[in-house]
Amino acid sequence: MTPTADAEAAVNELTPLADYLGSVLRRLRALPPLDLDLTQAYGNVLAEDVVATHSFPAFDQAAVDGYAACWEDIAGGGRGGYPPAQAGSPGGRVVRLNVVGDLGAASWRPVRLAPGACFSVAAGAPLPIGADVVVPVEWTDQGMAAVEIHRTPKRGYSVRKVGEEIPAGTLLARAGTYVSPALVAVLAATGIGHVVVRPSPRVVIVATGDELVEVGRGSQPGQVVDVNSHGLTAAAAEVGALAYRVGICDDDPEGLRGLLEDQTPRADLIITTGGTGTGPGDMVRRILSRREGNRTGPVTFTEVALYPGTALGFGTVGPEEVPVVCLPGDPGAALIGFEVLARPVINLLAGAEPVFRPGVRAHLLETISSPGGLREFRPAHVAERRGGGYTVQPLRGGPLALSGLAEANGLLVLGERVTTAAAGSTVDVLLLDRRR
Incomplete structure (x- = not known):
C-alpha cells in the first residue's frame, strides 16, 4: 500500500464528528433542578415554566x-x-x-x-x-x-394601566430559558421570589504533563508554560459554569488517580488536557482507558475526524460517575476541542438550549485549503454586510494559532469533503461573540 493510500485509509477510520458528538451527548442528562432565591438565579437556566403571579404594573x-x-x-x-x-x-x-x-x-x-x-x-x-x-x-x-x-x-x-405590560397569569419564560438580568427584573416585578433552575455545572480543569510549569515565566526546552488550564477555566466560566482550576498534574499514574478521587465529589464535569495520544508519555489515555478484567476503562478515547486535535476522550470516573472530557495538550487544539465537545456538554448539563453556538452562512473573502477527511475549525473574523448577510475573513496562523483565536469572533467550519474553499464561496461560521 502506498503512503497516500495509507493516509487515506487512516482518515477513513476516523469517527465523523457529528456521530461522535451524538454518542457523547446522548449519554448525558441535565443536572437535577434546584429551587433558588431570585437573587441567586442569574446565569442559570429555568427548569420549569414561570407564570406571572401578579400584574405589572400592579395598579394604575x-x-x-x-x-x-x-x-x-x-x-x-x-x-x-x-x-x-x-x-x-x-x-x-x-x-x-x-x-x-x-x-x-x-x-x-x-x-x-x-x-x-x-x-x-x-x-x-x-x-x-x-x-x-x-x-x-x-x-x-x-x-x-x-x-x-x-x-x-x-x-x-x-x-x-394595571396589567398593561404583563397581566397576571402571563407565561413569562419557558423551561430552558437563560435567566438574564432583564428576566430577573421581570420576575421580581410580577411577584416571583423563587424559581426552579438547573444549577450551574461545577467544572474542574486539570492540565497534565511533566513538562508543564506555572505562568509567570517563559517556556524553554523541557519546560512549557501551562496555558490550557487558565484558558479553559475562563472558557468554562464564559459558558456559565462554576469553573475550578486545580493546576498541573504530573505524568504520574498514582498522582492522577488521587487527584481525580479528590475532585469527583465537588465536580459535575472534569476536563483534562494533554496525554490523549498514543505516545509513551500519554499517561491520561493509558490510565483512564485501562481495562479491568473484562471491562473497558471508564473513559473511551476516539480518533475523531476533527482538525485540529483528532484524539478526544469521554467517559465517567468515580463512584459518582462524574463525566470527564479529555482534550489534547496543544493550546489551540485544546480550545477548539473545548468549543466542539466540552462546551456542548456543559450546556447540556445546565439545561441550556441549544447546546451549540449559533451559526451563520457567510461569504469567504479569501481562498483557503483544508485537510481532506477532517472537519476543520479555523479562527476567523465575521462581519455583517451592508444590505444583509455576512462575510468571513480567516485569521493568520490557522486553527493552531493562539493569536488568531484571541482575535476571532467566529470559527469558520470546513467539512470533511472540503480540500479547497474558494474566495466568494459560502461557508458555515460559528459565532464566538455570543455567550449562549
Whole structure:
C-alpha cells in the first residue's frame, strides 16, 4: 500500500464528528433542578415554566412627574358646571385647575378626583380615582395651589394601566430559558421570589504533563508554560459554569488517580488536557482507558475526524460517575476541542438550549485549503454586510494559532469533503461573540 493510500485509509477510520458528538451527548442528562432565591438565579437556566403571579404594573400609575387630571376637564366642556378653560395668550388656550393634593410613589390611601381639580403626582404614584391623564410638568406653569395647563394631552397620556405590560397569569419564560438580568427584573416585578433552575455545572480543569510549569515565566526546552488550564477555566466560566482550576498534574499514574478521587465529589464535569495520544508519555489515555478484567476503562478515547486535535476522550470516573472530557495538550487544539465537545456538554448539563453556538452562512473573502477527511475549525473574523448577510475573513496562523483565536469572533467550519474553499464561496461560521 502506498503512503497516500495509507493516509487515506487512516482518515477513513476516523469517527465523523457529528456521530461522535451524538454518542457523547446522548449519554448525558441535565443536572437535577434546584429551587433558588431570585437573587441567586442569574446565569442559570429555568427548569420549569414561570407564570406571572401578579400584574405589572400592579395598579394604575403615573408614568411621569406632572398633574393627574380628568381629560374632560382639560379638553372638553368640563364637569359639574365648571368652566373648562380661561383665555390664554393670543396664540393659544390655557386651562386652569385647582391642585388639591400631592401624590408620591409611596402614597397608598385612595383619593378621588373632584371636578375641576387635579393632583400633583410623581412618576410611579398611584392615580386618584377618576383621573385618566397625566399632564407633564413642562406643559404647565408648575403651579402649587392652582396650575395652568398650556397643552392638551390625549386621553390616557402618561398613564400606565394595571396589567398593561404583563397581566397576571402571563407565561413569562419557558423551561430552558437563560435567566438574564432583564428576566430577573421581570420576575421580581410580577411577584416571583423563587424559581426552579438547573444549577450551574461545577467544572474542574486539570492540565497534565511533566513538562508543564506555572505562568509567570517563559517556556524553554523541557519546560512549557501551562496555558490550557487558565484558558479553559475562563472558557468554562464564559459558558456559565462554576469553573475550578486545580493546576498541573504530573505524568504520574498514582498522582492522577488521587487527584481525580479528590475532585469527583465537588465536580459535575472534569476536563483534562494533554496525554490523549498514543505516545509513551500519554499517561491520561493509558490510565483512564485501562481495562479491568473484562471491562473497558471508564473513559473511551476516539480518533475523531476533527482538525485540529483528532484524539478526544469521554467517559465517567468515580463512584459518582462524574463525566470527564479529555482534550489534547496543544493550546489551540485544546480550545477548539473545548468549543466542539466540552462546551456542548456543559450546556447540556445546565439545561441550556441549544447546546451549540449559533451559526451563520457567510461569504469567504479569501481562498483557503483544508485537510481532506477532517472537519476543520479555523479562527476567523465575521462581519455583517451592508444590505444583509455576512462575510468571513480567516485569521493568520490557522486553527493552531493562539493569536488568531484571541482575535476571532467566529470559527469558520470546513467539512470533511472540503480540500479547497474558494474566495466568494459560502461557508458555515460559528459565532464566538455570543455567550449562549
